[in-house]
Amino acid sequence: MKEIRFQEISALLYRIVLAFFFYQIARLLFWFFNKNLIPVDSISEYLNLAYRGIAFDTTAILYVNSLFILLSLIPVIINTQKTYHKFLFYLYFITNGISYGMNFGDFVYFKFSQARLTTAAMNVAQHESNIGKVFLVSVAEHPFVLVWFVILMALWIFLYKKVKVSPRKPLKLVPYFIFSVLTLCLTALLVVGGIRGDFKHSTRPINLVDANRHVTKPAQANVVLNSVFSFFRTMNTNSFQEVHFVNEKFIDENIHADKLYQRQGVEPKPNVVIFILESFGKEYSGAFNKDTKIKNFVSYTPFFDSLATQSLIATNAFANGRQSIHGMSSVLAGIPSLKDAFTSSPYSNQKIQSIVSVSNDMGYDTSFFHGAPNGSMGFLGFGNILGFKHYYGKTEYNNDADFDGMWGIWDEPFFQYFAKTLDRKKSPFMATLFSVSSHHPFKVPEKYQGKFKKGPLEIHEPIGYTDFALKQFFKTAEKMTWFNNTIFVFVADHTNQVAYPEYEKSMNRFSIPILFYSPNPKYQLKGEITEPAQQIDIYPTLADLMGYNKKIRSWGRSLVSDKKEDYMVINSDSINEQFMIGNYIYLFNGKEVTGIYNISDKGLERNLINKVKNPETEKGILLSKAWYQDYMNRVINRKLN
Incomplete structure (x- = not known):
């Protein structure tokens, strides 16, 4: 032998x-x-x-x-x-x-x-x-x-x-x-x-x-x-290096990463519920496409559209990353992902100020829900870094009869589990749910075959299913005592399949919906924000609404503040960092700006870098470099708390 x-x-x-x-x-x-x-x-x-x-x-x-x-x-x-x-x-x-x-x-x-x-x-x-x-x-x-x-x-x-x-x-x-x-x-x-x-x-x-x-x-x-x-x-994945493009005075005067909101009279403290919706791009929702003038546009989110009429919505909003874990860091901690993701970098394991730490500081119960096997997508690990007190995954759900066989528990039963678990918590609480069903291979439960619009894209049907799961969640939650004093946030983690040419454009590949809703009128969460917004705005907006009166670290801004704050939308195509500042879009390779485009040129088709030079673009170049310098300094030197 x-x-x-x-x-x-x-x-x-x-x-x-x-x-x-x-x-x-x-x-x-x-x-x-x-x-x-x-x-x-x-x-x-x-x-x-x-x-x-x-x-x-x-x-x-x-x-x-x-x-x-x-x-x-x-x-x-x-x-x-x-x-x-x-x-x-x-x-x-x-x-x-x-x-x-x-x-x-x-x-x-x-x-x-x-x-x-x-x-x-x-x-x-x-x-x-x-x-x-x-x-x-x-x-x-x-x-x-x-x-x-x-x-x-x-x-x-x-x-x-x-x-x-x-x-x-x-x-x-x-x-x-x-x-x-x-x-x-x-x-x-x-x-x-x-x-x-x-x-x-x-x-x-x-x-x-x-x-x-x-x-x-x-x-x-x-x-x-x-x-x-x-x-x-971390080999061959770390582009994190300190840079020195501008002096610190310029950063202090223009980047404003340290913010203070002093909203008074926020009592009792509101509960906060955040839905991060898998692949729930702006393209799929009618409420967010009223002004896009897309011929024969079809919406796949009837409940989400109806909720938008009673909410504060950002119709010109963008994701700050390309993957689910990027969405988590952007939405909850206000940390966008550049060419190399922060969450995969050598610097992710540090103390990070976030809406989670703010909530913990204010005495909230904090929890994260994700119906996939515990640890999937890196959420459990990053959630522990952020400081969530509780994690609820497929293990805690403990019923594989509702497992989709691929990613996790179907959205409808998991959303019900979410509502019922929150009903056992003492207010105030802050809870985040990351959905799973609107994900490749784009299936819906067998009992719902034929119920939702299929459309030209495979994702359209499961988007309709997740929208239905949200409707069922609200039917359950609105009967619970905590519902009336709760602020709800809905945002996509990133985009996915594209049907319309408008969303094939480079910048619009990051287009997502952001929606704030509360049945409590005192929060005044109604209307439309047409200025550019982004995932990293959610954390400071919530800190403001919750009445957190201490300084926070945020490159985003509160979307409900009376203060006039400059904005800079940041994301990356994995090759260049992309900045939307004022009337222009800037592409930055980590060393220099290589492209300048008019803000209306979302397809990045006409590079103006050698054709336009004015005070706005000159400052835009400096702002791009200054923000990047501040980001690297804070991440590398562990100044995110």
Whole structure:
């Protein structure tokens, strides 16, 4: 049975398990040397963090050992020869030794950065001419790091050599090759799943923010993570760098990221309910297209349209990102996503002021609802960073009979669960629900087949279903005691399929509805906002309406304030940052403005950069650079609180 290669596979599994063992030792040492910065209250709590860290260790170990795994399994006949295994030995310990050392560097480095090692550290290092000296001094000041590394590497080598592969030559080459190819295919599947962190198509590859899903205190995420994972996951994705285009005086005078609203007499405090609606673009709603003059326009949201007649609506509003997680950071924390998303950056794990923290500060009960498997889209992790006190997902719903088989619980039953859960809460509360059903593959429950308009796009039918789910939610909620003193917000996370040429235009690919509604007339939430608005305006608007009388950090503005505030709409096409300022749209590549377009040119068809030069465009260029500089400064230097 030499063709089956049990001996080689067993040895490979043993060597990979060894890596997991030593990563756990490194995790324990990391926490031990930084326990004053990372509170862990009990042995059981630490063991839970260590267990949760296995997923992140898996990704890191498979990244590092992919070549070793491949060379251990490819059918080259000489796999069991002594010389070949000596080569594998050196490959294994060179790659694992270098990567394992990253964790030890964080024993010391974490005290200064309070974050795991990322590629951001390399950006800092490349500007330091004395980095070698700094390294040697650090080792001299902390010799225990080197001592522990040497001891553990020696132990690792000792244990590695305990399992040997005896030289064997396959007698039947055809079975040998067939078994080897099948083994490689299965291994490749397992490695891809391990690196992603899951085999579910509904779950994005795990990122740094996902470590926060499993912690009670944000700092504990650093125990769940390992330095190899955080470094690899931020490699080639970090465009976050401090820049210096304008002086700070210009930023202070023009960007106004620190705001103070002093609304009086907001008693009792209103409940706040935010619906972030999956892919619920402006294009699908009649109430938001009255003035677009689209021929033969069809609306798929009859309830949403009727609600808009009793609400304050922003008919010229834009998303600040391209993905669901971008929508979450923009709506709740006022942080737009640029070319590289903040939520996937090395800086996402920091204290962030948001409508969640404001609500917590005001004594609100705060909760987040998402019908997908817990942790999907990174919402649970980022929600913990923001400070939500409660998370309700598919696990808490606890009825797979209502699972759509793809993304999560159908919107109608989950919206009912949302209403009934809120009815058990004590006011005031702030709750956010992120819907799931208006998502590819664009299906509706079987019992509703034929009920909603199908239209030319696949998404039209599930948009109608989500609209119906909202109607049913209101039928239930309006009978509850908390309903009359509640402010409701409805906003899309991003756009999706496009039917009309108007929404194929570059800037209109970000066009979304924003709607504020309250049955309580004292909040005066009626009318239409025609000036440009955006997702990041929601957080300051709510802070204003709630009567939060402390300073907030926001690049957006309150849409209900008596103050006249300048606006700047920000988003990114993943190549350039896009700024809508006054009468023009500016494209900025991180270094310079490369395009200037008239505000009416939403398709960005006529670049005026070499054709128009006036005081407004000159200032617009400076404002684009100043905002970008302020954003980078606050994000990188952890000034988002």
